[in-house]
Amino acid sequence: MKANDFIVQVRSVSKIYRRGEEEVHALRDVTLNIVRGEYVSIMGPSGSGKSTLFNMIGGLDTPTSGSVLIDGYRISELSPSQLAWVRCHRIGFVFQSFNLIPTMTALENVAIARIFAGVPPAQARRDAAETLERVGLGHRLHHLPSQVSGGQQQRIAIARALVNKPSIILADEPTGNLDLHTGEEIINLIGEMKATLGITIITATHDMKMLSASDVVFWIKDGQLERSARKGEIKIEIGTIDGKTLA
Amino acid sequence: MDDRPTPSSTRDTIPNQYAIPWSVAFQVSWAGLRRRIFRSLITMLGVVLAIALLTYMMVTDDITHRLVSLNLDDLNLRLQKAGVDIFSASRVDRMTILLIVLSLITCLVGIINAMLMAVTERIREIGTLKCLGALDSFIVKSYFIESSLQGFLGTLLGMIIGLVVAILVATLHYGRYPVAHFPWPETLGSLLIAAAIGIVLSIVASIAPAYWAARKEPVEAMRVEE
Numbered sequence: 128m129k130a131n132d133f134i135v136q137v138r139s140v141s142k143i144y145r146r147g148e149e150e151v152h153a154l155r156d157v158t159l160n161i162v163r164g165e166y167v168s169i170m171g172p173s174g175s176g177k178s179t180l181f182n183m184i185g186g187l188d189t190p191t192s193g194s195v196l197i198d199g200y201r202i203s204e205l206s207p208s209q210l211a212w213v214r215c216h217r218i219g220f221v222f223q224s225f226n227l228i229p230t231m232t233a234l235e236n237v238a239i240a241r242i243f244a245g246v247p248p249a250q251a252r253r254d255a256a257e258t259l260e261r262v263g264l265g266h267r268l269h270h271l272p273s274q275v276s277g278g279q280q281q282r283i284a285i286a287r288a289l290v291n292k293p294s295i296i297l298a299d300e301p302t303g304n305l306d307l308h309t310g311e312e313i314i315n316l317i318g319e320m321k322a323t324l325g326i327t328i329i330t331a332t333h334d335m336k337m338l339s340a341s342d343v344v345f346w347i348k349d350g351q352l353e354r355s356a357r358k359g360e361i362k363i364e365i366g367t368i369d370g371k372t373l374a
Numbered sequence: 375m376d377d378r379p380t381p382s383s384t385r386d387t388i389p390n391q392y393a394i395p396w397s398v399a400f401q402v403s404w405a406g407l408r409r410r411i412f413r414s415l416i417t418m419l420g421v422v423l424a425i426a427l428l429t430y431m432m433v434t435d436d437i438t439h440r441l442v443s444l445n446l447d448d449l450n451l452r453l454q455k456a457g458v459d460i461f462s463a464s465r466v467d468r469m470t471i472l473l474i475v476l477s478l479i480t481c482l483v484g485i486i487n488a489m490l491m492a493v494t495e496r497i498r499e500i501g502t503l504k505c506l507g508a509l510d511s512f513i514v515k516s517y518f519i520e521s522s523l524q525g526f527l528g529t530l531l532g533m534i535i536g537l538v539v540a541i542l543v544a545t546l547h548y549g550r551y552p553v554a555h556f557p558w559p560e561t562l563g564s565l566l567i568a569a570a571i572g573i574v575l576s577i578v579a580s581i582a583p584a585y586w587a588a589r590k591e592p593v594e595a596m597r598v599e600e
Contacts, residue, residue, distance in 0.1 A: 178596065182596060187593040187596070188593055200387070200388060206390070208390040208391045208509060209389070209390060209391070211504070211507050211508070211509050212389055212390060212391040212392075212507065214504070214506070215506060216507070220502075220505040220506070220595070222595060222596065224498075226498060226595055228406075228499055228502070229499075230405065230410055231406075231409075239402070240506045240507070242394065242398060243391075243392070243507040243508055243512075244507065245392030248398060248401065271409075287506070291507075
């Protein structure tokens, strides 16, 4: 496999935070590659460094040592403006708590991302409507987030993540605030985006349903990559995954 | 595995992010202000009260001076009854100035405080916008517009309230005289001064919160608070 088949490359990344006098090693020498077009899950308990790793892949955090490459670009070398460009055009963010702007309608929430990409407002609204249509919310364009269900809010957020045709969707516990059934629908929708648009999906999760949809799973523990497994290698049994008891 | 080094031209191949023009930032802020109208009104209230007081004091002073200058026996009697020193040449006394300055400072601190609260409440929102590709300059623009719009609207409202109350109170004291001999040019001058002070105050109070908002990190969007 060639290096440019990797959409994300994490090369011996360490991250050290200072908490007063104490040094916290959030990540220790983590190396992993994510293949273009795959559905990747990053698993790990809270405090494992999973979030730190996830934020670095999104260009939201920079490593203390090592490097993170997104689409071949070394993110620590980018200026704030270039980083904003990468976040806008290459990455679509989906959050656990949806993070829609409460004062904007569904249409405006999606259109704003398009406006950031430099598209004139009228065209941005047309693109937004089209994308909302695609996630099944064509009839909710002018509703505020508070007027729709949690699942529909997450669909709006997914439309917002998709509207600039990113190469990566970064989803942080996208089903964490949803019930079982709605969570499944969201996973299916994300899976569909992978299949139809060829977008790489990277999720941080501990949702079992998400695991079965994944092509690759990375386990992070104590700031280190504990292990990784491809689809088919993961044994899922009741109460345990691959022999590990669910925490 | 081909561990090809990355192109060293990374810096040149990625363009800079598009900067949102003021007009688009204005549309976004205006829509937000309208949907948050109740909250905005409370923020505005500080400006409204301070500018209303300022306008009231100045217009009342304009009216009294015009009435004193008429030098009518009936009116002089009423003026003295209302506590006006008709022989004094000084216009506004020191206590009044102190009162006005204090109210303006309170108003300034009020707007800054309200806007800082708004920024704190919306840390996650700011982080999210940055994840979507918003530049610091967009955050500065939109918060600056929001805060100064509140200031301008508050100033306008305060001027109207101050003017109306000043005329009503003067009419109550002096009957038909204030309206019949209304000091238009002086009042206009007073209104202009009030507007200028209100606008300068709103702009000064908007700068700090706007920059504070822009300093928030995009990673704040990830923080989950239950």
